Amino acid sequence: MKTGPGLLFVVSGPSGAGKDTLVDALRARTTRLRYSVSATTRSPRPGEIEGEHYFFLTPEEFERRRDAGDFLEWRVYNGNLYGTPRDYVEWTLADGYDIIMKPEVNGALAIQAAYPAAVLIFLVPDRFSYLRDRLLARRTETNEEIAHRLEVAHEEMKAIRNFDYIIINEQHRSEEAVEDLEAVLHAERFRIHRYEDDLLRDVEHT
Numbered sequence: 001m002k003t004g005p006g007l008l009f010v011v012s013g014p015s016g017a018g019k020d021t022l023v024d025a026l027r028a029r030t031t032r033l034r035y036s037v038s039a040t041t042r043s044p045r046p047g048e049i050e051g052e053h054y055f056f057l058t059p060e061e062f063e064r065r066r067d068a069g070d071f072l073e074w075r076v077y078n079g080n081l082y083g084t085p086r087d088y089v090e091w092t093l094a095d096g097y098d099i100i101m102k103p104e105v106n107g108a109l110a111i112q113a114a115y116p117a118a119v120l121i122f123l124v125p126d127r128f129s130y131l132r133d134r135l136l137a138r139r140t141e142t143n144e145e146i147a148h149r150l151e152v153a154h155e156e157m158k159a160i161r162n163f164d165y166i167i168i169n170e171q172h173r174s175e176e177a178v179e180d181l182e183a184v185l186h187a188e189r190f191r192i193h194r195y196e197d198d199l200l201r202d203v204e205h206t
């Protein structure tokens, strides 16, 4: 049964909660989801691929595109700019495909303002101290950057009530978090209000 425009899933939560791993694992399990690749001015980490993990832009190019209205939302995070390209999201949803994205918390709230039908999922580690452990284990940031990310993370936790779902990413049990996320996606697709009116009418009159 066709359900009209695609659904927009926004996975957010503090940096270090495990968004990247969770969303990567989900994408490996399903072919139905399109991923919205963000633009950023930060340098690529080892193994990161242009156009797959991010579109890596110079600050000048980012600002030019931002000023042209190319981003659905954008944020400064830890001294770098991050933004969600608008066209990809608009066209993909219009084509009926579901999208998943993983902006930081303020970006998620901006997406919700632009797309009130977006499904917002908040990912938290089971204990806040694990955030620090995960950031340290990643070894891609300096101690100063980690301290800053943790400060931001404390602030980000305060936005939780604006979200639709919470998923707890327990240490060493991340496959359960992936299953939880998949369950949310499945359930959202079955919501009555997602179906076009004429289809519902057909059902009513059978």
Ligand code: 5GP
Residues within 6 Å of the ligand: 014, 015, 019, 038, 039, 042, 073, 074, 075, 077, 082, 083, 084, 085, 102, 103, 104, 105, 106, 107, 108
């Ligand atoms: P990282 O540098 O670790 O890849 O990302 C830093 C933070 O920026 C993460 O919390 C990530 O979710 C967020 N981020 C990535 N892309 C976007 C985006 O397009 N918009 C916003 N608002 N945040 C983003």
